[in-house]
Amino acid sequence: MHGYVHDEIGPDELARQEALYGPLAQAVRELADAVIRTEVPEETVREAQSEVEAITKRLREQQMESSYGIRFNADGHARAWGNAVVGLRNPVAPPLEVKRDPVGKAWSDFHLGAGYEGPPHLVHGGVAALILDQILGEAAGAGGKPGMTGTLTLRYRRGTPLGDLHAEAHIDRVEGIKTYAVGHISDAEGVTVEAEGVFILPKWAREEPATPRERFE
């Protein structure tokens, strides 16, 4: 399928790529935070811009034609390294490290800084939705029914402060190709945003046995 790449790299090559691209992406996340918050003199800002443009030019000398897609290792596990929530190589992603339990649960402890702001010092309501879509989808996938999001409903109980946060989700029920998942985001004081979602098994997966598998969205 378009965008699913079976490069089937082995464990050594996987470790090499993780150690190479992970720290680069993390460095760019830090840079993005600094760009929002810097108060250095104008000349320093302009120099930074020129240097960033030069680095980008060098990195683009050889590059993939489009986005990262999903790539499969030799062991069958997938790398969603371009994913906007969990992508190891994606500086837009916080990124979340998501834990999964095959009973149909997923959870993550993570930190959101200045780049995820909506109202002052609060997480953007849409960023909460972004994260919950991923966590609910991972719970559905952990339970054996990966899916594309069909519907997603968010209830905002109060503002979510930027900083250290937790998200979790579990499967509520499965009806044929539809998996219903529920979850929430919380800070140290309790739940801030609740979510429920319906995840629909894609057509290409319906003939396969319903074994636990990774979710790629």
Place this chain on the structure above:
Amino acid sequence: MHGYVHDEIGPDELARQEALYGPLAQAVRELADAVIRTEVPEETVREAQSEVEAITKRLREQQMESSYGIRFNADGHARAWGNAVVGLRNPVAPPLEVKRDPVGKAWSDFHLGAGYEGPPHLVHGGVAALILDQILGEAAGAGGKPGMTGTLTLRYRRGTPLGDLHAEAHIDRVEGIKTYAVGHISDAEGVTVEAEGVFILPKWAREEPATPRERFE
């Protein structure tokens, strides 16, 4: 209010800051895209990482204590330059340029690249939610009732391809402090994701006259 800064800069200073920080953030957006897609030799990647870290260090020599918050110009308009969807200074934001009509409409034409991927070559379902939260909220604000998101419901009709997209929303109805807004994202072939949201006028705004004003989330 905490995080709302009345620095009340004039038009010249506003123009200077836009011309300074806008291109820097755009350069970092390009860099983030290159980090996801690069295939240059390992040594070039490592050099890029060191250089990025050095730039970040210099930018951090003087910086705001936390996130950008909302800042007000001399003319009363707000700058949400740290916002995760529309922030001029935020490399995480695409950013969207949102048009508004005081009848209670908001819309935007925008481009999403490799950093916003979920399934291969498709927009992450949560990114669609992120953008629709902003656009629906802006429609509510354009119509005179700014608000924090109360609830948000997304219906995914089909996958949204990465690339050139459109989003729009309008106020469906207002009931006291609650503004109901509806909208969608579309590509050249039509609607991909529909949304409806309830936006609740914050307590601090309830005593003020309900004139059209900007929405800050």
